[in-house]
Amino acid sequence: EAGVAQSPRYKIIEKRQSVAFWCNPISGHATLYWYQQILGQGPKLLIQFQNNGVVDDSQLPKDRFSAERLKGVDSTLKIQPAKLEDSAVYLCASSSSSGTSGMSYNEQFFGPGTRLTVL
Amino acid sequence: GENVEQHPSTLSVQEGDSAVIKCTYSDSASNYFPWYKQELGKRPQLIIDIRSNVGEKKDQRIAVTLNKTAKHFSLHITETQPEDSAVYFCAASYRDDKIIFGKGTRLHILP
Numbered sequence: 001e002a003g004v005a006q007s008p009r010y011k012i013i014e015k016r017q018s019v020a021f022w023c024n025p026i027s028g029h030a031t032l033y034w035y036q037q038i039l040g041q042g043p044k045l046l047i048q049f050q051n052n053g054v055v056d057d058s059q060l061p062k063d064r065f066s067a068e069r070l071k072g073v074d075s076t077l078k079i080q081p082a083k084l085e086d087s088a089v090y091l092c093a094s095s096s097s098s099g100t101s102g103m104s105y106n107e108q109f110f111g112p113g114t115r116l117t118v119l
Numbered sequence: 120g121e122n123v124e125q126h127p128s129t130l131s132v133q134e135g136d137s138a139v140i141k142c143t144y145s146d147s148a149s150n151y152f153p154w155y156k157q158e159l160g161k162r163p164q165l166i167i168d169i170r171s172n173v174g175e176k177k178d179q180r181i182a183v184t185l186n187k188t189a190k191h192f193s194l195h196i197t198e199t200q201p202e203d204s205a206v207y208f209c210a211a212s213y214r215d216d217k218i219i220f221g222k223g224t225r226l227h228i229l230p
Binding site: 031033041043048055056108110111112113 | 125153161163168218220
């Protein structure tokens with residue numbers, strides 16, 4: 001089975017520029033996550049989609065970050081304008097979890113990530 | 120609030136010895152606790168997980184224990200090998216399939 005795909009793998013931009021990341025989850029996975037992983041820290045959830053709806057975006061800096069998953073499959077994460085502190089690896093993950101609480105949790109599969117450097 | 124504390128941040132053990140990493144979580148409703156291993160420059164990968172209806176789970180040299188009363192869970196790696204060197208993350212589930220990660224433990228296996 002193909003894994004989670006992300007592109008680009010690396011991106012270097014100057015502050016105040018814009019950048020977009022793309023994620024293609026594992027086929028059939030309804031839940032998609034975007035995480036920010038700053039060097040030396042654990043992944044921090046930015047936004048979670050269930051199909052094409054947003055389940056949680058409480059940690060997404062909405063003044064500069066946006067994300068969409070229009071057809072419930074691929075997703076894009078955009079930063080506009082970028083700041084120095086946005087330098088991090090952006091990880092996309094997907095799971096077949098149903099989105100309800102209880103015993104429905106399933107493994108999250110991570111993509112290779114996009115390493116963003118803001119100069 | 121939603122929080123997962125992980126200790127220690129760095130751990131060095133002699134090859135062949137055991138390693139233990141401990142985590143605590145804040146929400147008593149959490150019921151799924153995965154552990155991920157991340158090698159340098161690579162993506163996190165699930166190594167073991169446990170659900171709240173069991174207290175312990177083992178897979179070869181790796182085991183996880185869960186104490187729901189104390190809201191603690193731990194990862195135990197026995198007979199450590201050089202390839203166990205990596206960063207390990209614990210995580211806990213919150214409502215709506217949200218997973219909150221700890222800050223990670225960098226494990227060094229010394230020859």
